[in-house]
Each structure stands twice: as C-alpha cells, then as structure tokens.
Amino acid sequence: MNNIEGVVVMGSEQQDEEKIKIYRGSEIPQETDLSVFRTEFGKYMQSDNLNFLFGSGCSSLFETDKNGRKKQVGIDTMAGLYSEFKRENPNFKVGDKNLDDPDFEGNLERLMDILISLREAKNYIKTENDPDEQMNDVRKFIKKQIKKNVNSKSVIKLYKEFYMRTIRKSRQNPINVVTTNYDLFNELALDSLGFFYNDGFSGTFRRRFNPLVYNYIYANNMNLNKSIWNRVDNFYNLFKIHGSVSWEKQNGNIYEKDPENIEAENVMIYPTPLKDRSTLMVPYSDLFRNFQNHLANPNAVLITLGYSFGDDHINRVILNNLSVPSFRLIIFGDTETNKGVDGQERESNILRLLKAHDPRIIVVNSENKVHYFENFINKIMPNPLVDVQENQKLSEAIQNISSALQDGDKLGK
Secondary structure, eight states: OOSOOSOOOOOOHHHHTOEEEEEESSSSOEEEEHHHHHHHHHHHTTOSSEEEEEOGGGTOOEEEOTTSOEEEOSOOOHHHHHHHHHHHOTTOEETTEETTOGGGTTOHHHHHHHHHHHHHTTTTSOOSSOHHHHHHHHHHHHHHHHHHTTTOHHHHHHHHHHHHTTOOTTOOSOEEEEEOOOSOHHHHHHHHHTOEEEOSEEOSSSEEEOGGGGGOOOEEEEETTTTEEEEOSSEEEEEETTEEEEEEEETTEEEEOOGGGOOSEEEEOOSSTTHHHHTTSTTHHHHHHHHHHHHTSTTOEEEEESOOSOOHHHHHHHHHGGGSTTOEEEEESOOSOEEOTTSOEEOOHHHHHHTTOOTTEEEEEOTTOTTSHHHIIIIISOOOOHHHHHHHHHHHHHHHHHHHHHHHHHHHO
16 A cells, blocks of 8 residues: 555544454455454555445435434435335336335336336337336436435535545545435535535536546646646545436536526436446446546555445446456445345345455445444544644634624615
C-alpha cells in the first residue's frame, strides 16, 4: 500500500471490544476485534487509488418513530420496494398469478424479469393484461419511491459523515465513487459540504453530460505570477453507472435537471435482463470504461457497500481487475444463505466469490451488521480530521444564522 500516513484514531472502548468476521479468500471466517481491523482498514483508506462502489443498501435507512415502529426514511432495496408495490397494487396480476406467488421471489427485479419475458412473447402468448403497460406501472412506481425521499435529511446526513471521514491531507488522486443508485444523496451531501466533485457534466445553467470532464481536476494557483499549480487535496469523481432520477434525454444529449421538472425520457437503467445490453450505450459505456480504467491503476483498492454482486456487467469489470496483482477488493456484505419465498435456500453471490480462494478478496460482516452502511461509517471508517469537523460546524453555524436572518426579514415584511 502506498502513501500511508498518520495513525488511525480509534473509536470507543465499546467498539473496540466488538467482534467481527473477516473472510480472507476463504469461506471460513476469522473472528477479529473490530479495533484491530479498523486499524488495518485505515491503511487501505490511505491508498492513492481509492474506489468505492455503492449498491442499493446504501440508500436504505430505517428510523424508529415515537411508537417504536421502524420507518424507511431513505429508498428501499428491491425486496422492500416489492412489498410496498404489492401493498399499493393488491389486484396486480401477471397472467393468473398475483404478487404473493413464489415465482416472483418477493423481489421487484424478478417481477420485471418476468414482465420482460412476457413482452417478448406477447405475439405468441395472450395475457389478460398488457405487459408493456404493467412494466410502465412498475417504472412509475420506482420513480415515485425515489422522489418521495430524495431529500431525506437523515440519509444526506449519513452521506455527509461518510465524505467527511474520507478527507486526508496530500491525497494525490481523486476518490472514485461508483453507484448503481438513481438518487441524489451523493450530490446533495457533497454540495452541502462544499466539497469539489466531478459527475461527468459540464456547464452551469444547462448542464450536459460530457465524459471528457472526468479527465479534469481542480487545482489551486499557488503563485499568481508563475504557473505553479497544486491539486485540490480532496476531490471526488462520481460515476452513476445506472443513470439518475435527475438525468433527462433530449435530442441525443443527456442533461441534468431537477427531477420534478423532467418532462422527457429519464436516463435510468431499470433492473431487468436488458440492463446488461443497456450498459453498452451512451452514457453508460463511458461511465463503465472510466470505472474499469480506475480499477486498473496500480495499488487500486475497491470497497463495496450495499452491493450484493447481482449485476453481471459490474461483476465482470471487478473480477477482470483481479488480473492486476496489486488490486484489492474489500466487500462489506452478507455471506449467509437466503431463504426465498418458495422456502428454498439460496447461496449468496458474495460467498461464491470467496470460493475463488483469492486472498486479495476480503469480506467483512458481523452479527451486529457492521457491514451495513451506517455501521460501516460509524464503526469502521477513520474519525474525521479535527479541522474538517471544525470547518463543518462553522459552516453550519453560518447557514443557521443566514436562515434566521431571512426568516426575520420575512416576518418584518
């Protein structure tokens, strides 16, 4: 590992005593003190070629209300969305099967798989309901669910904490954040913090997708009289490889807009069998190519969170880079077998990866769910640097004062 700096600040004693499971290229875990792994993980965080992959689990967050009931304040996973879709559409049927049928596996992605198959065969098989119309119903539902909690303060706060804990002085290269999620939690958190990032769009008033932007960096002019430049220490590349609720396609171009104002076609890859084919098209081909190039850099580290390795195209990009000897893959995820609605046990994709017996693949989880995004941030990631915390407190104080003054002006009028 290159450019290791400083000592990771340890958490509380209670955290230090917690046990977690570490799988190092083996299906058999080692039980380790959380504090021991946290120190090891701090070294990976110092990599000059650091990459994160966020799956749908990173956008899901439950909070307990005053009545003790858990409430989703983020955006649910495909299994959770299926339950909500079933609740809102009790009469929805595919052929003669309702949504309780085990063929759908209690998963919205599986439901869309079947609808796509019926659409392809509708010239040969007659169904009571039009599969195209039903697919549109599911797509509208997904968009609605994303927009419902797109400004969730709790989730944005969590993402802000994540980014604050990535700050390290003298980092040479941008941190690359790749996400399969359509939401805006990354952008809203980075904007709120005032951190520089590149999302592949250029322009200010009318922002258009331009993959060449990923070749640019932010730099400080160290001497106005001479051409002396220094890279901004903490800078991020954001790759939304399945599109975004804020992307709109017009006349062959992709524009970024407020989701509420999008009237044309959204640019989103829905979880269907066709998504692998869709990733070969613009803008996804550019995003995947950049993702792959960054993983191929020397001493690259990829940390995956909330991702179950259910996307074949993404998996190929990741596994192809195991041909690079210095590449490291750290997975925070479940290795337990899952029982489907049909009662059958299903081996996790992550456990299958471990059967390759490659020691560069490290999987981390625990009974206390340390592999969940919120726990990963609070228990595994290094603490934010003191000056970062102070600057953020000052920024929030200024915002609060500004808001109070604006409220006072409104009352005065």
